[in-house]
Amino acid sequence: MQKSRVLTASAVLTTVCLLIGCSCNKTDSNLSKPNDDKPPLEAGVVDSAGLENLVSQFSDAKLTGKVEVDGSSTVFPVTEAVAEEFKNAVPNVQVKVGISGTGGGFKKFVRGETDISNASRPILQAEADQAKAAGIEFVELPICYDALTVAVHPSCDWIKDDTITIEQLKIIWEPAAEGKIKKWNQVDPSWPDAEIKLFGPGADSGTFDYFTEVVCGKAKQSRGDFTASEDDNTLVQGIEGDKHALGYLPYAYYEPNKAKMKALKIKKGDAAVGPSIATVKDSSYALSRPLFVYVSVKSLEKPEVKKFAEFYVASAVILATEVKYVPFESSLYDLVKARLAKKSAGSMFAGEAETHQKLEEVLKAAQ
Numbered sequence: 203m204q205k206s207r208v209l210t211a212s213a214v215l216t217t218v219c220l221l222i223g224c225s226c227n228k229t230d231s232n233l234s235k236p237n238d239d240k241p242p243l244e245a246g247v248v249d250s251a252g253l254e255n256l257v258s259q260f261s262d263a264k265l266t267g268k269v270e271v272d273g274s275s276t277v278f279p280v281t282e283a284v285a286e287e288f289k290n291a292v293p294n295v296q297v298k299v300g301i302s303g304t305g306g307g308f309k310k311f312v313r314g315e316t317d318i319s320n321a322s323r324p325i326l327q328a329e330a331d332q333a334k335a336a337g338i339e340f341v342e343l344p345i346c347y348d349a350l351t352v353a354v355h356p357s358c359d360w361i362k363d364d365t366i367t368i369e370q371l372k373i374i375w376e377p378a379a380e381g382k383i384k385k386w387n388q389v390d391p392s393w394p395d396a397e398i399k400l401f402g403p404g405a406d407s408g409t410f411d412y413f414t415e416v417v418c419g420k421a422k423q424s425r426g427d428f429t430a431s432e433d434d435n436t437l438v439q440g441i442e443g444d445k446h447a448l449g450y451l452p453y454a455y456y457e458p459n460k461a462k463m464k465a466l467k468i469k470k471g472d473a474a475v476g477p478s479i480a481t482v483k484d485s486s487y488a489l490s491r492p493l494f495v496y497v498s499v500k501s502l503e504k505p506e507v508k509k510f511a512e513f514y515v516a517s518a519v520i521l522a523t524e525v526k527y528v529p530f531e532s533s534l535y536d537l538v539k540a541r542l543a544k545k546s547a548g549s550m551f552a553g554e555a556e557t558h559q560k561l562e563e564v565l566k567a568a569q
Contacts, residue, residue: 252520253287260291260513267506272300273307273320274408275434276452277493279525280345281320284514287521291513295506303432304408305329308496312336317501318511321494322348322408322452326421327553339499339547343515343538344561346522346529349453349477350413350489353463355445360386360393365467365474368488371417374398374448380425386446394446400428401440401449407432412491413450415554438462453477457526482528485560492561493527499545515539530561537565 271281278301285297302310304321311319312332325333325342333340352366373379373389386393403410405422410430415421429440434455441447442462456465456477467476470488481487495514501507515538522529530538550564551557557564 253517256513256517256520257287257291260288260509260516262292262509263294265292265506265509266294267296267504269295269297269318269507269510270300270316271297271318271320271495272302272310272316274304274322274493275301275403275432276304276322276348276407276409276454277320277345277495279454280493280518280522280527281318281495281514283521283525284517287517288510288513292506292509295510297510301432303404303406304411305406306432308332311340311496311498312338314338314498317498317504317507319496321496323412323421323491324494324551324554324557325496325549326411330549330553340496341499341502341511341542341545341547342549342551343495343497343511343542344492344530344534344565345495345514345518345538346493346527347482348491348493348527349482349487350409350450350491351453351456351477352448352450352466352468352489353441353456354466355441355447356462356464357445358464361466362392363467363474364464364476365469367469368417371468372419374400375402375414375424376418377423377425380427383425396446399440399444399447400425401437401447401451402428402430403434403437403451404430404432409450409452413489416489421554453482453528454526479528490528492557497542499547502545511542512539515542534562534565537562537569540569541565 278299281299285299288297304323307316307319307321308325308329310316312329314336325340352371354361370389374383383389384397385395386398387395402413410424411421414424418424431437434451437449437451438455438459441449442459456463465477467474468488473486475481475486475488477487477489482490497507497511502511515535519529519532519535546568550568
């Protein structure tokens with residue numbers, strides 16, 4: 203049942219159509235907890251027995267229908283993995299997974315064109331207002347953590363201790379830098395007199411929104427003179443292809459390509475911490491963030507959407523690990539499952555791209 207999943211440019215650029223099934227041989231509340239009694243798995247290590255158990259529980263060859271998903275390229279690898287395993291359980295439901303960025307996905311979602319929207323940051327207030335105006339209620343479901351990674355070419359040896367500060371990142375990326383901060387030595391005199399080649403997500407990306415809010419102080423406020431792409435593999439190719447490159451991208455795209463690029467430690471305050479499974483879990487990495495799916499309350503009335511959403515939450519602890527993101531602890535997934543079961547509508551994050559509170563505190567407060 204289990205097969206290797208590789209992030210390729212064609213996979214990210216192409217809409218994925220999967221014939222998938224779902225359903226549950228048990229009641230809605232009896233969602234599986236495959237890892238409750240097991241230690242967390244390392245990134246890329248798959249709990250095959252847990253997946254087989256889930257597929258068995260949700261198996262239903264009679265269920266039919268269609269589930270429309272679109273949005274974040276960051277969340278795409280998780281959703282794709284979930285959809286593939288869901289297909290093993292319910293072969294007669296079609297799940298269509300598109301990639302138009304977090305912002306692009308929400309545009310479709312608020313028009314009622316999709317059932318589920320992948321998002322690499324919380325829904326913004328303007329987007330939530332548009333959904334409300336269109337009569338679309340949604341359930342906000344955190345699914346796993348990402349460590350947004352700032353990376354350079356592996357030959358970059360001028361950044362001391364491979365550490366860059368939030369302040370230095372702001373100098374490079376803020377709107378005022380456009381056309382002015384062009385060389386490395388303009389950021390730090392000890393760095394080379396060479397042009398910085400910048401790579402980052404496009405404006406429809408939730409990664410762009412999150413990074414700009416944390417680094418520049420406001421979502422979507424960034425210089426525009428950089429190579430932008432909604433395809434994270436294009437960012438990988440850009441960073442690995444130029445000695446003087448710097449860019450930012452999701453951890454799931456950095457990790458399998460880490461021999462081709464170097465992740466920088468981020469210094470915020472006194473601590474300089476690099477991206478890793480451990481630093482995301484202990485909240486010490488400055489650019490760690492939760493990822494989300496948003497499910498239409500109206501769509502949850504359709505059995506195929508309801509079961510796919512339940513399967514997603516039940517399998518995320520396993521499949522997030524496989525695609526090299528960081529799963530939550532089982533207690534957090536219990537809170538997410540409860541949120542889905544209650545169809546708790548609305549956002550927990552006040553319309554901001556950055557999540558300022560600990561996720562567990564937010565989820566408990568929203569129960």
